[in-house]
Amino acid sequence: MNADPTPQGPPPDRVRIFDTTLRDGEQSPGASMNLREKLEIARTLASMGVDVIEAGFPIASQGDFEAVRGIAAEIAGSSVCGLARCNDRDIDRAWEAVQYAQKPRIHVFLATSPIHREFKLRMSREQVVERAVAGVKRAVALCEDVEFSPEDAGRTEPEFLREVIQAAIDAGASTVNIPDTVGYLLPHQYGAMIADLVANVPNIGRAIVSTHCHDDLGLAVANSLAGVQAGARQVECTINGIGERAGNAALEEIVMAIKVQRAEFGVDTAIKTERLYPASRMLTSITGLTVQRNKAIVGRNAFAHESGIHQDGMLKNRSTYEIMRPQDVGVPQTDLVLGKHSGRHALRDRIVEMGYTLADEQFEAVFNDFKALADKKKEVYDEDLSVLVDKQRGDVPASWKLVSLHTTAGRGLLPTATVAIQRPDGEIVQDAAIGDGPVDAIFKAVERVTGVHADLHEFVVRSVTQGKDAQGEVTLELAVESADASFRGRAASTDIIEASALAYVNAVNAITAKAARGHAREVVGRPGAGV
Numbered sequence: 001m002n003a004d005p006t007p008q009g010p011p012p013d014r015v016r017i018f019d020t021t022l023r024d025g026e027q028s029p030g031a032s033m034n035l036r037e038k039l040e041i042a043r044t045l046a047s048m049g050v051d052v053i054e055a056g057f058p059i060a061s062q063g064d065f066e067a068v069r070g071i072a073a074e075i076a077g078s079s080v081c082g083l084a085r086c087n088d089r090d091i092d093r094a095w096e097a098v099q100y101a102q103k104p105r106i107h108v109f110l111a112t113s114p115i116h117r118e119f120k121l122r123m124s125r126e127q128v129v130e131r132a133v134a135g136v137k138r139a140v141a142l143c144e145d146v147e148f149s150p151e152d153a154g155r156t157e158p159e160f161l162r163e164v165i166q167a168a169i170d171a172g173a174s175t176v177n178i179p180d181t182v183g184y185l186l187p188h189q190y191g192a193m194i195a196d197l198v199a200n201v202p203n204i205g206r207a208i209v210s211t212h213c214h215d216d217l218g219l220a221v222a223n224s225l226a227g228v229q230a231g232a233r234q235v236e237c238t239i240n241g242i243g244e245r246a247g248n249a250a251l252e253e254i255v256m257a258i259k260v261q262r263a264e265f266g267v268d269t270a271i272k273t274e275r276l277y278p279a280s281r282m283l284t285s286i287t288g289l290t291v292q293r294n295k296a297i298v299g300r301n302a303f304a305h306e307s308g309i310h311q312d313g314m315l316k317n318r319s320t321y322e323i324m325r326p327q328d329v330g331v332p333q334t335d336l337v338l339g340k341h342s343g344r345h346a347l348r349d350r351i352v353e354m355g356y357t358l359a360d361e362q363f364e365a366v367f368n369d370f371k372a373l374a375d376k377k378k379e380v381y382d383e384d385l386s387v388l389v390d391k392q393r394g395d396v397p398a399s400w401k402l403v404s405l406h407t408t409a410g411r412g413l414l415p416t417a418t419v420a421i422q423r424p425d426g427e428i429v430q431d432a433a434i435g436d437g438p439v440d441a442i443f444k445a446v447e448r449v450t451g452v453h454a455d456l457h458e459f460v461v462r463s464v465t466q467g468k469d470a471q472g473e474v475t476l477e478l479a480v481e482s483a484d485a486s487f488r489g490r491a492a493s494t495d496i497i498e499a500s501a502l503a504y505v506n507a508v509n510a511i512t513a514k515a516a517r518g519h520a521r522e523v524v525g526r527p528g529a530g531v
């Protein structure tokens, strides 16, 4: 094995966590985030001990560029990385975005598999090596820390993969990332690929080997861990496993597997594991992409014991059925939090414990909403608080405001909605519409008042907590064909009809804000989309 001690940074028994929630994760449908949301995620990642934050793909759009630049300017502790294809424009733009980071990194990639070479790039092996080397050299001339990825490494001929990796390291790459871009490999195959590179690339000791696995066969986490066992010392992953198609390896699962099975792996990460659950929840509340109940580590059922035999065992000794404690990953030990007699102090403590930071005026607004909710609902749970906090975090200016709402619906009746909405100039306008149901009627009435036409692509109602008095949270997505873009709206209320109206108006505000800024997101140039 040629694995010399790593040239710089932490000792070889430390696995770096490279989070790509804001880049590969954000590429998943429905996960796009605005600048403020991305900054909030980046702060959370940095505070939980993530080593590298891949903040975006700066050449992809002005929005991506600004997000990477904003994150680079603010974040301390973690490296901030921008993605680039192996061409001068991409690389220069990535550098422009990350240059003021405390620890900047440029990540260049180029596909290497025969299928990508032949059909996408139309390049020979020699041309691919030449382009990869040129890309790494250009990046190295700008930035000390450069990572290279041979896209679709998983389907690349082993001897060619070795050649490209050796050339990239010679050109100055200090991290070589090995993507299973299409999620094709099985764990023993992925592990063998990493082991082969570690054993047979002569200069491999000058770089850190990294894993990057997609979940098309549900094996992203298993493959990444096989990579670690074979010598990889960086894992690329995302919160909740969001990402292209079936997603990327889930950060929380990688981190906890390495922690719980420390004796087996013999390595550690620097992640503060008690931040995992709040981070998962924050991402869900920002994107509206919920995790399934039985999802490992962060799912609602991950620590629930239903069967009598299990409950009995747990009462006698928790280790009978529990390999980690809920508090190890930051799951609140008790669900019941506050009620209408709880004061500011108790609320602030709980919000901080849940991992949120709020400015004073945001906290005051949450406190007022909390009091109003506690009047309607006896018990206010963590999930309810998340929704209230989330409401204060949206940075979309509320140009249109729902003032009042009246609906009639029922068997044998024509569903009708009347809305009163305050326009951006302050005037209150009323209109009414009929629809297939009360929600459809509301959406039509709002459309009449605002003049904003969009197609409803998704409409999800979920109960925030248990119980008949639970808040219903509505998440919806509106697509605007002329802008080739979609916009999310989210709202919660104990009345789901009201929540639907508020969510719709929120999405209309997002459309209005985007139109005011005057630049729709470009959808070209995303990895995996013919680049």
Ligand code: KIV
Binding pocket: 024, 109, 149, 150, 151, 152, 177, 179, 180, 181, 182, 212, 214, 527
């Ligand atoms: O899956 C992939 O190959 C990627 C690269 C850009 C690293 O995301």
Ligand code: ZN
Binding pocket: 024, 179, 181, 212, 214, 244
């Ligand atoms: Zn990827």
